[in-house]
Amino acid sequence: METLTILIPVSLFLGGLGLVAFIWALRTRQYEDPEGDARRILRKDWDDKPAP
Amino acid sequence: MSTAEATPLSACPACVALPATEALAEARRRAAEAGIVLSVPGLGDAQDMTRAEEAARALPGVGRARVNLTQKRLSVTATPEVTAERLIGALAAQGIEAHELDPALLTSTENELRGRDLLMRLGVAGFSMMNIMLLSVAVWSGAEAATRDLFHWLSAMIALPTLAFAGQPFFASAYASLKARRLGMDVPISLALILSSAISLFETIKGGEHAYFDAAVSLCFFLLIGRYLDFRSRAAARSAAEELAALEVPRAIRLEDGAERLVPIAEIAAGDLVLVRPGGRMPVDGEVTAGQSELDRSLLTGETLPVRAVAGTLVSAGEVNLTGPLTVRVTAAGRDSSLHRMADLVAVAESTRNRYMSLADRVARRYSPSVHILALASFIGWMIHSGGDVRLAVNVAAAVLIITCPCALALAVPSVVTAASGKLFRKGLLIKDGTALERLAEVDAIVFDKTGTLTLGTPDLVPGAQRAGDLAVARALASGSSHPLSRALAAGDGPRAEVTEIAERPGYGVEGRFQGQAVRLGRADWVGAVGGEETSAWLQVGNEPPVEFRFADRLRPGAAELVAALKAEGIPVKLLSGDSAGPVARLASELGIADWKAGVLPAEKAAEVEALRAEGRRVLMVGDGLNDTVALAAAHVSISPASALDAARVASDIVLLGRDLAPISDALRIARVARRRIKQNFGLSLAYNAVAVPVALVGLATPLIAAVAMSTSSLTVTLNALRLR
Numbered sequence: 149m150e151t152l153t154i155l156i157p158v159s160l161f162l163g164g165l166g167l168v169a170f171i172w173a174l175r176t177r178q179y180e181d182p183e184g185d186a187r188r189i190l191r192k193d194w195d196d197k198p199a200p
Numbered sequence: 201m202s203t204a205e206a207t208p209l210s211a212c213p214a215c216v217a218l219p220a221t222e223a224l225a226e227a228r229r230r231a232a233e234a235g236i237v238l239s240v241p242g243l244g245d246a247q248d249m250t251r252a253e254e255a256a257r258a259l260p261g262v263g264r265a266r267v268n269l270t271q272k273r274l275s276v277t278a279t280p281e282v283t284a285e286r287l288i289g290a291l292a293a294q295g296i297e298a299h300e301l302d303p304a305l306l307t308s309t310e311n312e313l314r315g316r317d318l319l320m321r322l323g324v325a326g327f328s329m330m331n332i333m334l335l336s337v338a339v340w341s342g343a344e345a346a347t348r349d350l351f352h353w354l355s356a357m358i359a360l361p362t363l364a365f366a367g368q369p370f371f372a373s374a375y376a377s378l379k380a381r382r383l384g385m386d387v388p389i390s391l392a393l394i395l396s397s398a399i400s401l402f403e404t405i406k407g408g409e410h411a412y413f414d415a416a417v418s419l420c421f422f423l424l425i426g427r428y429l430d431f432r433s434r435a436a437a438r439s440a441a442e443e444l445a446a447l448e449v450p451r452a453i454r455l456e457d458g459a460e461r462l463v464p465i466a467e468i469a470a471g472d473l474v475l476v477r478p479g480g481r482m483p484v485d486g487e488v489t490a491g492q493s494e495l496d497r498s499l500l501t502g503e504t505l506p507v508r509a510v511a512g513t514l515v516s517a518g519e520v521n522l523t524g525p526l527t528v529r530v531t532a533a534g535r536d537s538s539l540h541r542m543a544d545l546v547a548v549a550e551s552t553r554n555r556y557m558s559l560a561d562r563v564a565r566r567y568s569p570s571v572h573i574l575a576l577a578s579f580i581g582w583m584i585h586s587g588g589d590v591r592l593a594v595n596v597a598a599a600v601l602i603i604t605c606p607c608a609l610a611l612a613v614p615s616v617v618t619a620a621s622g623k624l625f626r627k628g629l630l631i632k633d634g635t636a637l638e639r640l641a642e643v644d645a646i647v648f649d650k651t652g653t654l655t656l657g658t659p660d661l662v663p664g665a666q667r668a669g670d671l672a673v674a675r676a677l678a679s680g681s682s683h684p685l686s687r688a689l690a691a692g693d694g695p696r697a698e699v700t701e702i703a704e705r706p707g708y709g710v711e712g713r714f715q716g717q718a719v720r721l722g723r724a725d726w727v728g729a730v731g732g733e734e735t736s737a738w739l740q741v742g743n744e745p746p747v748e749f750r751f752a753d754r755l756r757p758g759a760a761e762l763v764a765a766l767k768a769e770g771i772p773v774k775l776l777s778g779d780s781a782g783p784v785a786r787l788a789s790e791l792g793i794a795d796w797k798a799g800v801l802p803a804e805k806a807a808e809v810e811a812l813r814a815e816g817r818r819v820l821m822v823g824d825g826l827n828d829t830v831a832l833a834a835a836h837v838s839i840s841p842a843s844a845l846d847a848a849r850v851a852s853d854i855v856l857l858g859r860d861l862a863p864i865s866d867a868l869r870i871a872r873v874a875r876r877r878i879k880q881n882f883g884l885s886l887a888y889n890a891v892a893v894p895v896a897l898v899g900l901a902t903p904l905i906a907a908v909a910m911s912t913s914s915l916t917v918t919l920n921a922l923r924l925r
Contacts, residue, residue: 156354160331167327174316174323184269187246 235277236284237301240291241628241842241857243272248296255294256287272625272857274298297858299842315435318428321366325421328362329414333907336414340904345407352404352411359413360397366420367393369427385564385610388571389423392416392601399598402591410595415602415906422607422914429614433621434634452476452483455527472530478683478706482519486528488512492707493524494683494723498651498779498825505735505780506685508707508723518826523683524706558635559878560613571604578897592899599901603892608885608913613878615921620874623924628858629839629867636853639837640867641875642818646766647809647835649823650777650784652843654763654791655753656859659688659735662750666739670747672697674739677710677721685737685751686710686721709737717742734782753783755790756841758862763791765865772817776800776808778827805831822864824848839864870924877924881917888913 173179240252249267252274256265261279268275276287284300291298332355339351367390374390377383393416400411454463455473465483468474476482478493494506497519506522509515515528579597586592621631631637648654666674671694678689680702699719702712709722720727720740727740729748738746766773775796777784784798800808805823809831812819821828821835824844829851832838838852841859849855856863892909895901 152350156335159334160358163327163331167323170323170327171320174319179316179319181268181270184249184267187249187269191246191250 235275236282236287238274238276238284238287238291238298239272239301239857240267240274240296240298241272242297243267243269251294252291252296255290255296259286259290262287273301315428315431318369318424318431321369322421322424322428324362325366325417325424328358328366329417329421332358332414332417336903336907339411348409349404349407352400352413355411355413356401356404359417360401362417363393363397363420366424370420370423383568383572385568388568388575388601389419389605389610391572391575392598392605393420395594396598396602399594403595410903412598412602412903412906415903415910418907418910419602419605419607422910423605423610425914425918426607426610426614429611429618433614433617433631468530470530470532474528474530476521476526476528478521478523478525480521482515482517482521482528484528484530485514485516485532486530487514489527489529491524491526492705493526494522494707496520496522496684498657510707523681523704558613558638559875559882563609563882567609571601574604574893574897575600581897582899596896596899596901599899599906600893600896602906603896603901603909604889605910607910608888608917609882611914611917612881612885612921615918616874616877616881616924619921619924620870623870624854624863624867627863627866628856628860629863630855630857631853632855633853636837637871637874638878639818639853640820640871643771643820643837643868643871645772645774645812645817646820646822647774647776647805647812647831648793649805649821649825649828650775650779650787651753652824653822653828653841654756654759654775654787654861656756657843658754659685659751660754661688661692662752664748664750666747666749668695669697670739670741673699673714673719673741674721674737674747674749676714677702677712677719677739680704680712681710683709685735685749688751689737689749714741752786755787756859756861758860760791762861762865763793767792774808774812776805776831778802778805778825800827802827802830806834809834820868821852822861823852839867873924877921881920884916884920885913 178185243249243252249269252267253265256262256274256276259278259282261282263277263279265274265276267273274291276282288298288300335351335355335358339348343351370386370389370393374386377387396412396416396419400413400416403409403411451462452465452468453460453475454468455475460475468484473489474484474486482495488509488511490511491509493509495509495513495515496506509521509526515526575597578600579593582593582596583590617634617637620637624631624637651657674689675692675694676696676699678686679696680686681704697714699712699714702710704710705722705726708726709720711718711720711722713719719742721737724730724736724738724746727738727746729738729740729746735751735753737749737751739749740746763773772795773793775784775788775791775793777796777798778800779798781798784796788794788796797808805828809819809821813834813836818836821832821838822840823829823832823838824840825848828840829848832840832848832851837854839854839856840848840852841856841861842849843859844852844855854867888909892901892905895905
């Protein structure tokens with residue numbers, strides 16, 4: 149049972165990390181053009197400074 | 201379109217985190233983005249994207265060009281000498297169709313913020329739901345006494361703040377509808393959320409067995425998904441409307457003491473002098489004071505034959521000036537112009553359509569009161585049955601509210617509409633109205649306009665009995681003019697005669713010298729011939745009798761296939777045109793449309809549509825001109841091509857972005873499938889309720905059953921929507 153006192157906070161922390169990552173992605177406008185971004189990544193031309 | 205692009209990341213990475221800098225970056229980003237925005241409906245894949253961006257970047261002065269493939273937009277930042285016209289030209293050279301959009305009108309900022317806000321709440325609710333569900337597994341699998349209490353308390357600590365934050369959209373809208381003394385869908389939702397978390401908190405404090413935190417949070421999560429999808433399709437419709445308003449950037453050349461100045465149409469007042477160049481569209485109503493030309497009125501009346509314009513001719517906004525520059529004294533501009541006067545008629549016609557009630561509304565209207573009654577009945581029933589055990593009765597009532605909560609119901613429509621409108625957008629159809637898809641599914645009669653709808657509105661030479669020599673002379677003469685008929689002639693392959701001294705006589709035609717003789721190409725009366733009602737140009741060589749060159753409008757690609765497909769489905773097709781009988785009959789026989797009428801006035805078009813409606817038909821009207829506007833608004837559902845006049849695009853529900861008409865038959869099919877899916881979804885969620893509600897009513901609904909019933913019904917509904925092909 150004592151493991152719970154460690155495991156529950158750890159799992160909550162990890163989940164919270166995911167939530168923060170999601171909010172970060174949202175605020176940096178990474179959901180603006182999902183279709184275009186999905187295709188851009190497969191382009192052949194080398195782009196060493198991809199415009200975000 | 202990112203904050204990072206405007207903020208020099210490399211210079212000061214930490215700055216991004218500072219709110220003040222963020223605001224600055226936002227302002228800078230807006231300023232940079234107020235460059236040129238183009239709508240590029242034809243872009244399909246990564247190659248197109250690269251081609252479009254490279255074509256734009258190849259122009260000198262262009263700084264940044266970025267395609268947003270989701271919105272099919274190209275935003276370009278450039279020095280002032282790069283105009284939208286040059287960009288459109290550069291893209292056209294690559295075979296990419298583009299229209300200018302007015303960036304000032306694309307006020308999607310507020311929308312974006314609301315969408316991001318909903319998405320944020322959705323993310324928070326999803327995170328809490330996952331955690332609470334995991335904690336609940338322990339309770340479900342039989343945790344007891346202190347352990348169960350611990351897990352309940354943990355769940356409460358996650359659930360209560362989450363519900364307070366993520367449930368706000370529902371609480372706000374429920375409060376608004378209660379204030380207006382109505383019972384919307386959000387009232388039972390809010391009641392369920394509040395009641396279930398309150399009773400769960402009470403049970404947790406008392407060390408009770410059942411707590412519904414998991415159900416309450418997952419309820420909130422699924423409902424937020426529905427809300428977000430709904431918001432997205434609404435926002436897409438709204439931005440489609442904005443995009444169309446922005447499509448035409450209205451400007452006019454005002455003459456100020458002889459100097460020409462390009463000004464926005466809003467600054468033009470009655471009495472101003474406006475110069476309209478050949479090829480330009482009349483921005484205002486007015487009277488010609490100087491110049492000679494011909495006017496193409498096809499967008500307003502449907503007639504393909506150009507009309508002569510001399511000093512004193514009255515012109516209306518929307519007509520296209522063909523040959524010579526015209527100076528027009530403005531009699532009415534902007535809201536007062538004839539284009540906008542049509543709006544009254546449209547408003548009247550539209551009011552009948554606004555009474556349409558969507559499937560979702562019809563279901564919600566019956567569903568929402570019955571949820572309250574059911575919960576109240578179970579509360580009273582259990583109070584009597586248990587002899588006044590309030591705790592038990594409230595528990596059961598909360599379970600009933602959670603189970604009946606229109607979770608799947610709230611997902612049933614938005615998920616299908618999102619899937620379907622995404623499909624249609626990829627085929628080049630913009631849905632402007634939320635219920636348009638449903639109405640499209642009911643269509644059982646179609647009315648077409650001719651000029652600009654079934655045809656492209658650009659003439660093509662009809663092969664005739666002209667001699668090769670005459671044709672060569674005509675081609676040579678035609679190459680000296682920008683009149684649409686001349687351009688059609690000059691575009692043809694073949695030899696060109698040696699014609700010298702070519703000069704255009706605005707309003708009449710072109711003349712020149714060929715082998716010592718005067719040659720003229722132009723209007724019938726100019727060369728001494730009698731014109732018919734067909735579109736034609738006449739050629740006179742020396743004193744020989746004039747030769748006629750006939751022109752016919754070219755069919756829009758996909759028109760023949762569309763009409764054939766509709767006939768195969770047994771949907772009656774009708775052609776109503778303002779043009780004269782000859783061309784209309786020719787087109788009707790070419791397409792195999794038996795039911796046609798020529799010379800129809802705008803009000804008559806609307807009357808024809810009304811007559812069909814009175815017969816019990818649900819009419820789809822496809823048109824592009826001002827003369828179609830009233831009919832478009834009167835029809836059950838309407839489609840107009842992107843080339844249509846803005847008044848027509850505003851009046852119609854769906855706009856076709858490409859040139860091809862074929863997507864319309866796809867649209868009909870997809871709309872019907874979507875409607876079927878919506879009905880199936882309602883059936884599915886009602887079936888779940890039919891099973892789960894009795895269980896809840898007899899007081900057997902444990903939190904586990906509530907959570908399972910809710911998640912499975914929501915998932916089935918969503919998966920069913922995604923099945924749409």
